[in-house]
Amino acid sequence: MRVRILPALDSLLHGLISLGLAALLTAFILVGASQHGGQGNSQLAADSLRMLWSPAIFAGVGVLLIANGLLRGLWLLLRSPSRPVLVRPVPSRPVSQAAAAPERPAHAYERACAELGVEPGSDWALVRSAWRRNLPQWHPDQGGAVDVWRRKLAAYTLLEAWQQFEEPP
Known part of the structure; x- marks a missing residue:
């Protein structure tokens, strides 16, 4: 403290x-x-x-x-x-569980797939088409909620990075 x-x-x-x-x-x-x-x-x-x-x-x-x-x-x-x-006394910030124990990558991948509504292991073209199809309803400029948009964008970004990592050189 x-x-x-x-x-x-x-x-x-x-x-x-x-x-x-x-x-x-x-x-x-x-x-x-x-x-x-x-x-x-x-x-x-x-x-x-x-x-x-x-x-x-x-x-x-x-x-x-x-x-x-x-x-x-x-x-x-x-x-x-x-x-x-x-x-x-100034209270110190409590350590969250997420900061204490980082999330397993596979679990994060599964949560990102669930967030976008695709099955884990789906082809990248399917993930991208699901993203583009739902983009208008999620985007804040189209009336979507900002917190939902941030979650969906984070999930898409994670899956995009995952796809680039899994892709052979």
Whole structure:
């Protein structure tokens, strides 16, 4: 069974990252503005200070993400006061029997023949004529069900491969 960290903790982490980026950008902008001002270029210093809107956006998003994470965490604590939930188990996919034990090829061949309504061991011309005869009623564009079409197409494809495999070189 896998374990996934709660979205509240993810939100807190992303908020802290966003605040860190905002502080870093602010520091770079302020250092650049002070250098330009010290060199006597007041226009570049003023332009640099106008760029402080960018880290302000990062800081605002960071604050919102942290607030979201705190509210989610508080909600989880209020919802289950006896034990705080730090991780939530994520159920792993059950292994189906088909994945555990592959189907015998002969059995798959017989099921494909039954799906198309032909006898096992039938000549390929008979299989192909049965396919072409029933194609209009099975095809989804002609009003057939999609799941039936997929089953019939898989059966025909299997029988076609089987015929090519059984054919002498």
